[in-house]
Amino acid sequence: MKAVDALGEAEIEIEVTINGRTVRRRVKARQHLADFLRQELELTGTHLGCEHGVCGACTVLIDGRTARGCLTLAAQVSGRTVETIEGLAESGRLEELQREFIARNAAQCGFCSSGMLLTAYELVARGRKPSRAEIRQYLSGNMCRCTGYHAIVDAVEAVAARQAEGERP
């Protein structure tokens, strides 16, 4: 049996597209994506709450789909496309959701908001109007410890309804 030292690397060279920019770095094998974004790239909009996949504060998009930044290694996203709250906000794609969150006071302390917005973005992007129950279920993996869920659901519902209206022929 060969020692594992010869089989794998403690540090890995990765190349990943982050918010449209190609980033090449050496990362520690154990560093998860959320720490990589925050500590190496200073993209601190991605928050870390529980760090074991329960709270959803670290939600990012990998190849366009939501993922837990704490349950993904930086090494795993080599060759992939990652978008964070910073990238989505700057691109303007989150504007309507952000506006509605502000209007309805759906961001209280703001800690969960980046994860909430990205998850809501994925839901709204489906293009059909979800029921309130569906919205709650879709957001069930994102915790708000201010317990401001009602306003968050209101905001997502309003945006989803407008977009579904707009797309109707």
Add this chain to the structure above:
Amino acid sequence: MKARNFRYVRPASLQQAYRILEEGGGDAVPLAGGQSLLAGLNMRLSAPKLLVDIGELRELGGQSHAGGVVRLGALTRHRELLESELTRTRLPLLARAAEHIGHAAIRNRGTLGGSLAYADPAAELPACCVALGATLVLGSNAGERRVRAEDFFKGLFETDLKPGELILAVEFPERAAEETIGFGELARRHGDFALVGLAAVATLVRDRIERARLVYFGCVERAALARAVSAAVAGSSLPLTDQAALAAAIRTDLSPNDTPGLRADTKLHLATVLTRRVVNAFAARAAA
């Protein structure tokens, strides 16, 4: 918390993955979607020395349907179970179950093979595979072998996988037209670990159950056929009337432990409620 230090390797082929896993022995652990494994590492429940990232291996992907068998590659994501036309029409039990697996972000990453290999007794997919009579295709340097799901789950987080062996795919026999499925789970929050869950397959003739395969999760040590309950409901007409026989059968099959916040007798009560709910819903489906 943060995971302990480990090394990482992303093999370019299945053969290379086999070789690394064999040479690494017990120190090497395969990483697919990582949605259970990495949570466990962050909480320092385990500390493998080497993670072998099999998440990009083409050989473990794909879905097909031929000769009365639906074959799902080990890297099939939970989201695909929920959305793919093949699983929605041919394996509706998996599509129903997938709604309850974690949350959207977890379902985007987590894989079928990963869930089966991890063998969490609260997981939905091991129970579904046993209920559906699935067969797991395992591979290693020594070649391929097939193991029935019923024989695969050995105990708490324990499976029939040998060191250096990977799940390649899962094969499901095509279901007969008269077969119906049932699924339910009770959790504190949608997507959380099930306190009590049930996956079921039954053959109905009008409102009478001919045969049934019921498998519990969440309140058991491993995914296994609930023989007494399956036998007790077979031959019954719906809705179920003999509550005492059902409760007795549940007590034969299940012997849950007290856990913080939930006593064993509460779990048995919940299992009885859930079983009635799932089995009686067969009737509605049969009528539809």
